Amino acid sequence: MSRSLGSLQVGPQGLGCMGMSEFYGAGDEAESVAVIHRALELGVTLLDTADMYGPHVNEELVGRAIADRRSDVVLATKFGIVRDGGGRSIRGDREYVRASVEGSLKRLGTDVIDLYYLHRVPADTPIEETVGAMAELVTEGKVRHLGLSEAGAETLRRAHAVHPITALQSEWSLWSRDIEAEIVPTARELGIGLVPYSPLGRGVLTGRFASSADFGKGDFRAVNPRFSGDNLDANLKMVAELRALAEARGVTAGQLALAWVQHRGSDVVPIPGTKRIKYLEENVAAASLELSDDDLAAIEAAVPASAVAGDRYPDMSSIGR
Numbered sequence: 606m607s608r609s610l611g612s613l614q615v616g617p618q619g620l621g622c623m624g625m626s627e628f629y630g631a632g633d634e635a636e637s638v639a640v641i642h643r644a645l646e647l648g649v650t651l652l653d654t655a656d657m658y659g660p661h662v663n664e665e666l667v668g669r670a671i672a673d674r675r676s677d678v679v680l681a682t683k684f685g686i687v688r689d690g691g692g693r694s695i696r697g698d699r700e701y702v703r704a705s706v707e708g709s710l711k712r713l714g715t716d717v718i719d720l721y722y723l724h725r726v727p728a729d730t731p732i733e734e735t736v737g738a739m740a741e742l743v744t745e746g747k748v749r750h751l752g753l754s755e756a757g758a759e760t761l762r763r764a765h766a767v768h769p770i771t772a773l774q775s776e777w778s779l780w781s782r783d784i785e786a787e788i789v790p791t792a793r794e795l796g797i798g799l800v801p802y803s804p805l806g807r808g809v810l811t812g813r814f815a816s817s818a819d820f821g822k823g824d825f826r827a828v829n830p831r832f833s834g835d836n837l838d839a840n841l842k843m844v845a846e847l848r849a850l851a852e853a854r855g856v857t858a859g860q861l862a863l864a865w866v867q868h869r870g871s872d873v874v875p876i877p878g879t880k881r882i883k884y885l886e887e888n889v890a891a892a893s894l895e896l897s898d899d900d901l902a903a904i905e906a907a908v909p910a911s912a913v914a915g916d917r918y919p920d921m922s923s924i925g926r
């Protein structure tokens with residue numbers, strides 16, 4: 606069973622590799638590589654990384670893991686977020702696009718990237734310049750398909766007019782539904798596939814966390830409004846409702862959250878992230894969970910997105926641009 610992202614065929618669920626290197630506590634390289642191998646065995650084909658994860662070391666890890674099985678993988682990476690010491694900026698000028706792809710190809714140990722995303726839309730470079738430079742990479746055979754991440758509807762239209770956009774990767778989960786009003790319909794009108802990231806609400810929708818004390822030192826969630834103080838306490842009450850629904854059905858809260866995302870449409874391929882085989886297997890199993898309209902309504906009533914407390918990033922200025 607596969608799903609289509611534009612003209613790209615992938616397994617029904619992808620694997621987010623980001624947390625293997627950074628953001629959610631320390632990982633173990635051997636186990637991360639084993640997770641990638643097990644994912645491929647289980648029918649996951651889409652692997653997701655980015656040059657800014659680590660930075661750079663996540664692409665290197667993925668490259669090592671797939672070196673002897675490159676043809677089994679639909680390899681996706683991203684560029685555009687520049688990490689400079691503690692700061693960040695966004696670049697999409699042609700020179701930067703061309704330099705970025707060379708770095709990613711080298712670190713991934715491949716001569717072609719299947720899906721190359723602009724990670725965030727820059728404020729100071731027209732999208733036509735960025736996508737034009739990305740299209741040159743397709744012509745040169747360095748990249749097969751183009752994607753955007755967290756782009757707004759108007760940007761999607763302008764980008765797609767320059768070169769077909771295969772996928773939009775944006776946060777989409779039970780508690781992050783803001784793309785549904787305008788961005789998802791625009792993507793569908795243009796035939797652009799949808800890749801929800803953080804479909805498990807960065808792990809919180811699994812019911813695994815009881816308080817912010819469960820996030821270790823350096824964990825991204827500890828500085829994110831949605832995962833802090835009173836906001837987290839309020840959000841965890843909703844997760845408790847989701848857990849009760851899941852228990853009644855003999856599945857986990859994470860599986861219900863993921864199955865809900867899988868039910869958004871046949872053009873939707875979520876990329877839950879994990880560095881543990883146990884979680885990977887649980888997540889893959891959620892892709893074949895069948896939910897009725899009543900089930901979906903009960904899940905949405907347990908975690909009403911309009912009641913979620915706190916923004917999903919400390920700085921939302923580059924989102925939906």
Ligand SMILES: NC(=O)c1ccc[n+]([C@@H]2O[C@H](COP(=O)([O-])OP(=O)(O)OC[C@H]3O[C@@H](n4cnc5c(N)ncnc54)[C@H](OP(=O)(O)O)[C@@H]3O)[C@@H](O)[C@H]2O)c1
Nearest residue numbers: 621622623802803804805806807808811877878879880884
């Ligand atoms: N385009 C963008 O701007 C953007 C932003 C964020 C992420 N992404 C991509 O999207 C991928 C997925 O998003 P994400 O990793 O942020 O969030 P996520 O998939 O919603 O959640 C990941 C977290 O959930 C935990 N987890 C996973 N499966 C679990 C299970 N079955 N039971 C309990 N806990 C479970 C993971 O734990 P462990 O780490 O302990 O396994 C990790 O802490 C990333 O890997 C990355 O490739 C893209």
